Amino acid sequence: MRRKNICLIFIKNVDIIEHLFYYISMEREREELSEEKKTEYRTAGSTGEDAEENVESNIEESIEESIEESIEGNIEGDAEETAERNAGYGCREIEERKELPAAGPRSGEALVKAEGGELPVMEKLRILTDAAKYDVACTSSGVERKGSGKGMGNTKLAGICHSFSADGRCISLLKILFTNYCIYDCKYCVNRISNDVERTAFTPEEICSLTMNFYKRNYIEGLFLSSGIIKNPSYTMELIYTAIWKLRNIYRFEGYIHVKAIPGADAEIIYRLGLLADRMSVNLELPTAEGLRNLAPNKNRTTILKPMRQIQNGIVSSKEEVALYRHAPQFVPAGQSTQMIIGATPESDYQIVSVAESLYQKFALKRVFYSAFVRVNEDKSLPALPGGPPLLREHRLYQADFLLRYYGFEAKELLSEERPNFNVLLDPKCDWALRHLELFPVEVNKAPYEVLLRVPGIGVKSARRIVRGRRLSNLQFDDLKKIGVVLKRALYFICCNGKMMYRTKIEEDYITRNLLDTDNKRPPQPDIINGREVTYKQLSLFDDVTWTRKKLADIR
Numbered sequence: 001m002r003r004k005n006i007c008l009i010f011i012k013n014v015d016i017i018e019h020l021f022y023y024i025s026m027e028r029e030r031e032e033l034s035e036e037k038k039t040e041y042r043t044a045g046s047t048g049e050d051a052e053e054n055v056e057s058n059i060e061e062s063i064e065e066s067i068e069e070s071i072e073g074n075i076e077g078d079a080e081e082t083a084e085r086n087a088g089y090g091c092r093e094i095e096e097r098k099e100l101p102a103a104g105p106r107s108g109e110a111l112v113k114a115e116g117g118e119l120p121v122m123e124k125l126r127i128l129t130d131a132a133k134y135d136v137a138c139t140s141s142g143v144e145r146k147g148s149g150k151g152m153g154n155t156k157l158a159g160i161c162h163s164f165s166a167d168g169r170c171i172s173l174l175k176i177l178f179t180n181y182c183i184y185d186c187k188y189c190v191n192r193i194s195n196d197v198e199r200t201a202f203t204p205e206e207i208c209s210l211t212m213n214f215y216k217r218n219y220i221e222g223l224f225l226s227s228g229i230i231k232n233p234s235y236t237m238e239l240i241y242t243a244i245w246k247l248r249n250i251y252r253f254e255g256y257i258h259v260k261a262i263p264g265a266d267a268e269i270i271y272r273l274g275l276l277a278d279r280m281s282v283n284l285e286l287p288t289a290e291g292l293r294n295l296a297p298n299k300n301r302t303t304i305l306k307p308m309r310q311i312q313n314g315i316v317s318s319k320e321e322v323a324l325y326r327h328a329p330q331f332v333p334a335g336q337s338t339q340m341i342i343g344a345t346p347e348s349d350y351q352i353v354s355v356a357e358s359l360y361q362k363f364a365l366k367r368v369f370y371s372a373f374v375r376v377n378e379d380k381s382l383p384a385l386p387g388g389p390p391l392l393r394e395h396r397l398y399q400a401d402f403l404l405r406y407y408g409f410e411a412k413e414l415l416s417e418e419r420p421n422f423n424v425l426l427d428p429k430c431d432w433a434l435r436h437l438e439l440f441p442v443e444v445n446k447a448p449y450e451v452l453l454r455v456p457g458i459g460v461k462s463a464r465r466i467v468r469g470r471r472l473s474n475l476q477f478d479d480l481k482k483i484g485v486v487l488k489r490a491l492y493f494i495c496c497n498g499k500m501m502y503r504t505k506i507e508e509d510y511i512t513r514n515l516l517d518t519d520n521k522r523p524p525q526p527d528i529i530n531g532r533e534v535t536y537k538q539l540s541l542f543d544d545v546t547w548t549r550k551k552l553a554d555i556r
Helices: 002-010 014-036 048-075 079-088 104-116 121-131 204-216 233-249 267-274 289-295 301-324 349-363 391-406 428-434 460-469 477-483 508-516 549-555
Strands: 174-177 222-226 256-260 279-281 336-342 367-372 527-529 532-534
Touching: 121 174, 121 204, 174 204, 204 222, 204 233, 222 233, 233 256, 233 267, 267 279, 267 301, 301 336, 301 349, 336 349, 336 391, 349 367, 349 391, 367 391, 391 428, 428 508, 460 477
Parallel strands: 174 222, 222 256, 256 279, 279 336, 336 367
Antiparallel strands: 527 532
């Protein structure tokens, strides 16, 4: 009893207290079960230590079963438990709120229940998480909003599902669709109206309940919510707004929320939702307007770019208001992002990178995500993929995207009309360096920061450390290795105090062969005979050699 009192003195967090009482109740159940069921659980013919072991094992099994039932009951809780929890927070029912959208939660939930049927919540969760797996545009990088202390959760250094946050943590995000019903017939989408798939929909209350229960169990850091289209875009956005409003104001959830804005929805709904969400995104779907017309006839580029521009203007206005009034509401503080499907249409890498560069410059996007096309539908308009989804191409586009955002590159430097696609063997940075060998080797103790960023094997952090470190003393190759430079690639392009790490030839073929040879940790050294470097080259009968009489005379 003394130990429990000491714990309660230091515990201030409501979640920890709830878990403590939950643990105490489980211990009491264990003790009662041990006394009442001891005789029942004893195995006939066993005595002494064997009997006690059987009793303990049976008690453990019954306790585990009760815990599993408790967890499932909490996730699939009924409306009475939800109402009691809301009353405990001191909040009124959502129908009494004037801030709610015109559709209201009753009409929205009635429609969703009619559309989604009476499936259990866990079955809906299975269907709608599987339907959301093709959407990759979810991230919370860059938001630093703290919790108020009155609610639950915060976005301090938060991240995305199975990715790394700003402080290096790998954290998770509940990624679901509000519904997989859809009135559109996009040829590449698994949820299109012409597909015969299992359909369902959450209610706003179920979204809130799932998010809170998963968060309390430390399964997630926040919510990513997208949706198919019910009736029309504005109506669907109102349902999503209702769920997010309840989550913020009734459940007091202050964690990270990323919501997909649906093109064609009313601008007022998008604005109100932007005041509640940390990040919003509008899917560009395909790189060009022509591809969109062919594969998504219900969508057009103008409708997609309109909410992008609205969100961009809202972010700018919000920053100006916060600069004047510190407590002014923030509009989409983590910025906006978008997604493009790669491989469904015949655009080149140069076209895709150019579109991404234009989006960064004109709409101030935080991220452009690339999703390798997966053929989930049988349609003559879709390309055949004998080798599977173009994952390597997706990887190269992500590498180029980082070069655009952090390394000062431009799309026309990486690719051109003559070379429209990336090298499948080398990353874009190495490929660029091999085509500009006249700029290398770079003296790391003197080169500007912008030049260091263009050296293969040197990243943003390494370049900053080099600039700071060389103020104190001249850096050597051992120092660069400690700093974090990948010398296996960088040694062909840098020198320290005028000397390269090994005897290296600045030739494209030579460097390419060594970069692709992953087994050797250092380039092969030339043979030295009598103090003279001897090189070898494979002869070929197909060398372009023109023998003239003058050359033959010289040989004679």
